[in-house]
Amino acid sequence: MNPQQPPPPSSPPQPGRPANGGDLLVALLRTLGIDTVFGIVSVHNLPLVEAVDRELRFVPVRHEATAVSA
Numbered sequence: 001m002n003p004q005q006p007p008p009p010s011s012p013p014q015p016g017r018p019a020n021g022g023d024l025l026v027a028l029l030r031t032l033g034i035d036t037v038f039g040i041v042s043v044h045n046l047p048l049v050e051a052v053d054r055e056l057r058f059v060p061v062r063h064e065a066t067a068v069s070a
Contacts, residue, residue, distance in 0.1 A: 022051025029056060038067035 025048055029037065036057040041049050052058045061067045 020047050020051065022048040026051050026055050038070055040064070040067075 029052070034056070036059060037052045038059045038061055039045070039049060039052075040062070041060050049058060049060075059067075059070065061070065
């Protein structure tokens with residue numbers, strides 16, 4: 001992404017679905033120009049992962065060291 005170009009607007013939550021922390025995270029990441037996120041999927045962070053995966057490139061990893069080395 002060109003640093004001079006503003007990020008595309010984050011799409012609003014789907015009608016009938018309230019915004020959650022994942023939606024706020026995606027909005028912040030887009031503001032910072034981040035388009036790819038690495039992470040471990042678990043039941044504890046699923047709302048975050050789902051929100052990120054809707055609008056950004058999510059790369060699932062099995063271990064933190066893998067994400068750091070990617």
